[in-house]
Amino acid sequence: MNYRWDWSVLFKDTYMGWLWNGLLWTVIISLASWAVALTVGVLIGIARSAPSRSARLLAGLYIDVFRNIPPLVQLFLWYFVLPEVVPDAFGLWLKRDLPYPEAVTAVVAIGLFAGARVAEQVRAGIEAVGAPLMPAALATGLRPVQAFRLIALPLGLRAIVGPLTSEFLITVKLSSLSLTIGVLELTAQSRHVENYTFQGFEVFTFATIGYLVIGLCVTGLMRFIDLKIGGAALRKAPA
């Protein structure tokens, strides 16, 4: 192979600045969309476990819609289509006045997609680990809402920290989609530097290691939380 390796591009002021800036945006988009995903996922997951039929149906509809449309399509819908179909004033605000419009749209789109997946985990956790203790909690005189809030929900959430690791990791990787609407995150900046230097291997090695380190941090963090709250024991079938 006739390739002239030149690792020094990674350390040239301009390029290094672009790459680290991209890494920073990847971290920001990942954390922000994960925050959206967790909030939406827990709320929808609770609604999915509610006694009210209509709440369950609505939550199910949300999950079906957001989980089945490709996240890239969702991103385009939010970014290109939404501003055209809402009332003019709001559309104009989205296009002109919203600060960091690409990044905010990416966070919302990725967050809502991942939220649907988190919601299913929350529902499963409540159903498998939390709900079986409801009769015992009710028998002590707790009202159904209290029993759910004090027992079924916290148990369900503890049980899913392990499985949520994968969802968190997927969210991190989905952040790279945001380059399609113009967010200069890690993948976008890597291509950017490649275009200027033609040193694609070095640049994408940097990106690869960047994603790997973020992923390992996420895995470590989630494992730590899981250990702290005894999630693994809850996932085991009772003896």
Place this chain on the structure above:
Amino acid sequence: MIVIEDLHKSYGNQQILCGCSATVNLGEVVVVCGPSGSGKSTLIKCINGLVPFERGAITVDGVSVSSPKTDLPALRSRIGMVFQSFELYPHMTALQNVSLAQIHVLKRSRAEADARSEKILARVGLGDKRDSRPSQLSGGQQQRVSIARALAMDPQAMLFDEPTSALDPEMINEVLEVMQELALEGMTMMVVTHEMGFAQRVADRVLFMDRGQIVEDTPTAQFFTAPASERAKQFLTKVLTH
């Protein structure tokens, strides 16, 4: 105290209870026994409204369980229940398990509830286990925590749904001893169990169930010496021969 009248319950096409009637008076200990699938557990779970029923009536201390006007949580808080598989909250310590409903149902302060929980845990022989999680306790210890959780609510009656069936043989006695003490103190109790020795020692009356019906409702001594029904005789020869 507990009055059951003409109770009917079915799951789909399966008739579980057909026309059960019984009474448990204040201070009485009634043991419910019978072959598996005879409806014992369903019957006892109907009493605090954990299982809804189609026909008949249950009143506890004069309050109807099935009436929509009844405050079911308030009624349940006055009846303690102990389950076959303990059903402790695995993310809480023994003390927190016992204190939870005191704080959220009886509105005791945490300090007050914990003080009461410690007393009751000591009473069931687990004073040193207050900070243990259920997973760190043996089956017998877990079941005693579960009894403590029910007692902490100062119940007027206690329901036991096969409290020793999930236990290793050597742990059965530590649970039965606690139950026996309760009975001696005059607690009104309804106990679904296969422990015939316990029934003989403690029960005032025995209800024998078969295929969803209460076949026999007799004083303990008479049940073990001269059961009226053929079905009960067969059952007794099977369970008493070993």
